Structures are given as structure tokens and as C-alpha cells.
Amino acid sequence: AQKVTQAQTEISVVEKEDVTLDCVYETRDTTYYLFWYKQPPSGELVFLIRRNSFDEQNEISGRYSWNFQKSTSSFNFTITASQVVDSAVYFCALSSYNQGGKLIFGQGTELSVKP
């Protein structure tokens, strides 16, 4: 069975702090993709990143970085020097060929960045 676990339901930080959102996944497939989506208070879902199972290189985009480790089945998301605009619910998701490409979402982590 495929599963995505985001153990942190809520996180609260003060602006400029670094914060890491955890994502642990389960799959028996060897080919799969991992995603992060952001849902700001306005409600829409915004795609942030996609990673395939064969590429464990970490990725950095501005203040955002992602650490993919197959050995621990984790795909963690770090925001450096957080800002109030980063306040949102963040979802990790998994997709694989054997599941017909259907996205399996974690429960989400609500991040609150206080000024």
C-alpha cells in the first residue's frame, strides 16, 4: 500500500527562523514521484516541486530546499529565514506508475509564521 505521512500537524515559528517540514512515504514501487504543494489561506493549491525516485540530489530554490533520502523514505522541506507570507498548509504527495499516476496526499502541515 502507498502512504504519505506528515507527522507535524501544526508548526509555529517566528519570522526569520528556519523550519523543516517532514514527509515520510511508503511504496513498493521502484519508480515514483514525490511532490510538495502549498495551500495559502486563500485556499488554492500551488505546486512547488516534483522529484523522481532516481534522483536523490537535494534541490534549492531561493529560501526553499528539499532533502530526498530513499534510505529513510523521506522527502523533507526546509524554509530558510521564514516570512509571514510562508504561512500556509503544506502537502507532500506521492505518485507511481503502478498506481496509475494517482496522487496520494499526506494530511498536511499547517505552518504559521509570526512577525
Next chain:
Amino acid sequence: DAGITQSPRYKITETGRQVTLMCHQTWSHSYMFWYRQDLGHGLRLIYYSAAADITDKGEVPDGYVVSRSKTENFPLTLESATRSQTSVYFCASSDRTGVSYEQYFGPGTRLTVT
């Protein structure tokens, strides 16, 4: 450039009534999806469609019906609404096979069943 739109954005209905939520995309994406978002559950897949006239069940299909006669439209119908179907519904689309391609989401429909 509308992208993917949903209507209505908000809907209040009574138990037992039929409700249809509309989804329209302008990208000609092959794949379309319906999710519901509930507190503590994240997003759960209701139905999806790989192309016009091809639909399949997701994780929580009971009580819902879909159709896809045109590539750009993917309506979701609640045949007899129940309170447990109070939720936020998101439509999404994806180009080609959905495995490696990100899904683009509509703005959501907040449905309340009284």
C-alpha cells in the same frame, strides 16, 4: 488564460438533494481529477478521468457520479447529498500520464450539506 475553473465556488444544499459541481479547463489536458479535502484527511481522490468517456474510481467514490463527454469538462454529481459530503472539493488536471506530471488545481468549491 483561465486555466482551470470551478463553479460554484460556494454551495449550500439540503440533505437528499442532487448537486452538480462543475470543472472546466482550457489546457486540453488529458487527465482530470476530483478530490475532497477534509480536516485531518488531507486530499482524497474521488474519481479521475484519463480522457473523454474514460473515468475510474478513486479512494472515496461512494455517493458521487462523474461524466466526461468533453475533454475540457469534468462535472461531479452528488446524487443524494448527505451531511458527510460537506467538504471542500478540488478539481485538477494533468497533461499526459499523471505519474510524472504535476497536477494543476482549481480554486475549490466549498459545499455545505444541511
